[in-house]
Amino acid sequence: MLTIKREQVRQLFEELPSTIAGSSLLSIILCYALWGVIDHVLILIWFSMVIVVNSARVVLLQTFRRSDSTINPGKWLNVFRASAIAIAVAWGLSGVILFPENDVSHQAFLAFALTGYSAGGTMAYAIDFACVVPFVLSALLPFTIRLLATGGELAHTMGLSVAVFIFFVLVSMRRICGSTVEKIILQIDSTRRANELYESETKLRTLYDSTSDAVILVNDDHFIDCNHATLDMFGCRSKEAFCALSLVDLFPAVQPCGTNSLTLANEMITSALKNGNHRFEWVHQRIDNTKTFNAEVLLNMMELNGHKVLQATIRDISERKQKEFELIQAKDAAEHAARVKSDFLANMSHEIRTPMNAIIGLSELALDSTDTKEITGNLNQINDSSKSLLGILNDILDLSKIEAHQLTIENTIFNLDELLDSLNRMFSLNAQGKDLEFSINCEKQIHRLMYGDPLRLRQILTNLLSNAFKFTEKGEVILNVSQLKSSQIAITLNFQVSDTGIGMTEEQIESLFKPFVQADNSISRRFGGTGLGLAISRNLILLMGGKIQVNSQPGIGSSFNFQISFSPATLKLSEQHRRKADKAPEELLEIAQTLRGKKVLLTEDNRVNQLVASKMLGKLGMLVDIANNGKEAIQHLEEKLFDVVLMDIQMPIMDGLEATRHIRLDTRFVTLPIIAMSAGVTLDERTACADAGMTGFIPKPIDSSELANRLVKLFTP
Numbered sequence: 001m002l003t004i005k006r007e008q009v010r011q012l013f014e015e016l017p018s019t020i021a022g023s024s025l026l027s028i029i030l031c032y033a034l035w036g037v038i039d040h041v042l043i044l045i046w047f048s049m050v051i052v053v054n055s056a057r058v059v060l061l062q063t064f065r066r067s068d069s070t071i072n073p074g075k076w077l078n079v080f081r082a083s084a085i086a087i088a089v090a091w092g093l094s095g096v097i098l099f100p101e102n103d104v105s106h107q108a109f110l111a112f113a114l115t116g117y118s119a120g121g122t123m124a125y126a127i128d129f130a131c132v133v134p135f136v137l138s139a140l141l142p143f144t145i146r147l148l149a150t151g152g153e154l155a156h157t158m159g160l161s162v163a164v165f166i167f168f169v170l171v172s173m174r175r176i177c178g179s180t181v182e183k184i185i186l187q188i189d190s191t192r193r194a195n196e197l198y199e200s201e202t203k204l205r206t207l208y209d210s211t212s213d214a215v216i217l218v219n220d221d222h223f224i225d226c227n228h229a230t231l232d233m234f235g236c237r238s239k240e241a242f243c244a245l246s247l248v249d250l251f252p253a254v255q256p257c258g259t260n261s262l263t264l265a266n267e268m269i270t271s272a273l274k275n276g277n278h279r280f281e282w283v284h285q286r287i288d289n290t291k292t293f294n295a296e297v298l299l300n301m302m303e304l305n306g307h308k309v310l311q312a313t314i315r316d317i318s319e320r321k322q323k324e325f326e327l328i329q330a331k332d333a334a335e336h337a338a339r340v341k342s343d344f345l346a347n348m349s350h351e352i353r354t355p356m357n358a359i360i361g362l363s364e365l366a367l368d369s370t371d372t373k374e375i376t377g378n379l380n381q382i383n384d385s386s387k388s389l390l391g392i393l394n395d396i397l398d399l400s401k402i403e404a405h406q407l408t409i410e411n412t413i414f415n416l417d418e419l420l421d422s423l424n425r426m427f428s429l430n431a432q433g434k435d436l437e438f439s440i441n442c443e444k445q446i447h448r449l450m451y452g453d454p455l456r457l458r459q460i461l462t463n464l465l466s467n468a469f470k471f472t473e474k475g476e477v478i479l480n481v482s483q484l485k486s487s488q489i490a491i492t493l494n495f496q497v498s499d500t501g502i503g504m505t506e507e508q509i510e511s512l513f514k515p516f517v518q519a520d521n522s523i524s525r526r527f528g529g530t531g532l533g534l535a536i537s538r539n540l541i542l543l544m545g546g547k548i549q550v551n552s553q554p555g556i557g558s559s560f561n562f563q564i565s566f567s568p569a570t571l572k573l574s575e576q577h578r579r580k581a582d583k584a585p586e587e588l589l590e591i592a593q594t595l596r597g598k599k600v601l602l603t604e605d606n607r608v609n610q611l612v613a614s615k616m617l618g619k620l621g622m623l624v625d626i627a628n629n630g631k632e633a634i635q636h637l638e639e640k641l642f643d644v645v646l647m648d649i650q651m652p653i654m655d656g657l658e659a660t661r662h663i664r665l666d667t668r669f670v671t672l673p674i675i676a677m678s679a680g681v682t683l684d685e686r687t688a689c690a691d692a693g694m695t696g697f698i699p700k701p702i703d704s705s706e707l708a709n710r711l712v713k714l715f716t717p
Helices: 002-034 040-066 073-097 104-124 129-149 153-210 228-234 239-243 261-275 318-368 372-403 416-434 454-470 506-510 521-527 533-543 571-595 607-619 630-639 656-665 683-692 704-714
Strands: 214-219 222-226 277-285 292-304 307-316 412-415 437-442 449-452 476-486 491-499 547-553 557-568 599-603 623-627 644-648 674-678 696-699
Touching: 002 040, 002 073, 002 104, 002 153, 040 073, 073 104, 073 129, 104 129, 104 153, 129 153, 214 228, 222 239, 228 239, 228 307, 261 277, 261 292, 261 307, 292 318, 318 372, 372 533, 412 416, 416 437, 416 454, 416 476, 454 476, 454 491, 454 533, 454 557, 506 547, 533 547, 571 704, 599 607, 599 630, 607 623, 607 644, 607 704, 623 630, 630 644, 630 656, 644 656, 656 674, 656 683, 674 683, 696 704
Parallel strands: 437 476, 599 623, 599 644, 644 674, 674 696
Antiparallel strands: 214 222, 214 307, 277 292, 292 307, 412 449, 449 557, 476 491, 491 557, 547 557
8 A cells, every 4th residue: 555655656756847837828829818808806816826735735846755655655745735625716717707697608618727737737647636626626627617607607507517527527527547556566566576576587697696506597409608707617708618628528538437428428418307406526627638637416307498407516525525535544544544543552462471471481490390490591682682681672662652752862982893793703603503694795995983872783783684684584683884975073874784685565565664554464463573673673774864765675675774874083082982992891890989888768569679789789788678658758868968869760658759858858868879770761751751750761671781880980080
């Protein structure tokens, strides 16, 4: 209803300029025709009245045009009706004020003018019957009454004619107004539907063009439309150029499944036409053949202008496929890592249990035997097995340090010949036991005295030579040392360990330096080992600034090469180092005499460790008191003076770190040597011991020689 009123107001004000102009023009004509018949004053009064009303209607029109007519259209409609009635009243007064007495011809002219004006006005106001009725009655009814009141047959006839005119005009206008309103309603509805359709089409077109998915309309075997995403996805310049393409231009000749693409595409189209839609994955290609990509395709059957067409929606899923592939790879890698660690645990269990079995079995044999020679032999084998077990634990610890970036490389002077001689003595027995040829070759021009980390270099070469002997049944194992570069500040050497063993495939070489990994499980079962040696060796070489390479052929043998740079040492420094080393045993023997009678407080909660440590200390002539935890150690120090404290770290009641911190708070014990003893040998634990105020650190299991050397150095002036 509000919309109809808005349209009525719009049309009424649209016709207002013409009605004002017509009214003004007709009033001038009427005044001119009656100027010689009617009193001039009456004519001017009436004309002024018409001009005033029309001027007011002009102001109303200007106000309407400047305002928002959509707000409160009912108000504007009522104002317009009032202005129409006002002008109609002015014209109605002309039938009284300007009525020519006893002049039938001018009466007829006035009747013609009023009926003509009324007819024109009603047509202008045909959209609003509520405006037409008062307008017609106000304009014609006064004149009709005046005619009927005038005597004479002709005047009566004229008055009745005007009355009949009023009746027919109102009846006709009722029908016309109704029809006009109906047209307005139909027009408004049609406009609304058109707007809705336009908005719907605009939304669809916006979605069609703004979606990142390619949308293509296919009729029979050719394209009829596509969106902008299609052009970007397939690398086409325009819709026209794309629609000129054929199906085969959008995909490679063969799909990944091996089926011809066109044949498979026809099957997909047939399925969509049969079922109404069909979804599948497809490999498309850009029209320049530079790139193929994975896509998800949805075919929907629809009707367009009475024809069946297919709407193909294509979504690029290359990124999703890549992520799926990466997830599968990560899953496979995780499963592989889990299998590798499981195999490692199985191998490690075997490697640890083998020396443990020897230790336990030989211990039982030693306990049951009374033969001193047999007991000594069993104890020697127990010692060897213990060292083997300790070697495995050290490998695990070295790997842990490497991964935590806590392993450091030393830089001390050493003699290359001495290092190679020790390796020769170590592995010559292995060669004799397996009937292998073993040789170490070192170029003569190589400077023998250098700075580096001989312990880590020995560890690397020991690992490589141990593997070479392990995997070689016959033939030879050779260590070659050659010089690559030499200067006053650096010597770069190449170490090559080659064998004629079982060799390796390329696949086995790829995983060779990964921790916990051996070439395959059969090698572990056949030859044993933890799979840590090569991983540790590679990382040690990298830490020393070198690199390692492997060449191998199955059944022929393997060759490991690595290059490391060292700093040359002068002969003078070497001689000083040699003389100091030669004197060391004598000096240590002399200084060892000073340990006799030294009082040591052994703080250890484990009974076996108490026994082992107290026996070692007793052999050195030291006097040992034992505390079972940190609290007892503090009590012992309060009761007695000690020269040194050996402190375990992990103990009940009070651990070694807390006890040391308590001891250091007492000014009497600020300089008292406190040496940590712990099975935890990580850099973090050593740092924690130093921070607590400990003087030194001895790792467990305790080596008697290392313990003696550490104590002797502690008491050296």
